[in-house]
Amino acid sequence: MLCAVSFNRYGRLYYLDPGELRPAVGDRVLVPTDEGAEVAECVWAAQWVDEDTSGFPRLAGLATDTDLRRDETLRKRKAEAKVAAKRLIREHGLPMKVVAVDHVPETSQGSSGNGRTTIYFTAPQRVDFRSLVRDLGATLHCRVELRQLSARDSARVQGGIGSCGRDLCCATFLTDFEPVTIRMAKDQDLPLNPLRISGACGRLMCCLKYEHPLYQQFQASAPAVGARVSTPEGNGRVVGHNVPSDSVVVRMDADGSRCSCSRASVCGPRKAHDDRYN
Secondary structure (H helix, E strand, C coil): CEEEEECCCCCCCEEEECCCCCCCCCCEEEEEECCEEEEEEEEEEEECCCCCCCCCCECCEECCHHHHHHHHHHHHHHHHHHHHHHHHHHHHCCCCEEEEEEEECCCCCCCCCCCEEEEEEECCCCCCCHHHHHHHHHHHCCEEEEEECCHHHHHHHHCCECCCCCECHHHHCCCCCCCCCHHHHHHCCCCCCHHHHECCCCCECHHHHCCHHHHHHHHHHCCCCCCEEEECCEEEEEEEEECCCCEEEEEECCCCCEEEEEHHHCECCCCCCCCCCC
């Protein structure tokens, strides 16, 4: 049995084993993290699934009024830290953009302080922010850490909607960034226009890798564009590929018409001739 929770509205979903609990949509629950249990909202009620759920973390319980008050205090603390960070960055004239803020209250015994605030930012290059950290610590009265994020990590943290109209893959289910190359776009006959094949992060879209193995498999076995082939309709020349439908487009010798034939029904060489398109 699994349920899905989110720490922010329209944020990334996390799947957990509810254990003996049966939270409904909208319930506030406690999710175990490295820094202790945090409050999240249930967005997918507990349901039975076919997969083995033994590897999923288990809910720590339902959030109490005390947990909700603590969560509200943390959210206010993060908002104050974000405003202070943006103001001090402007005053220092640093080329930085604040992406997210996280605050962990001090919980260890015998500690005196207000916890640790981590500020995530992006910048076009390395930034000397030592003086900024000192001013932030004096303003927020806590220990401050600054961490620079890459363009892809920044998109993951902020979230958003991709060109497909769905939530960004990196902000929902994609956990590891695998290399994506321009060669993948070429193999899929996509326009090499950066505006068409770039994601919200400004880098090549991660989804270019999803269907790339299918295109490689098709190209390895299908006649190349320009090759002469035999089809059930007669002889002709390949003028196009349609990978999603596993077919090739052939221009017939008899009347010059074009027909779409399945890859399995086309017989011919797999390498293009020098007289392609003639």
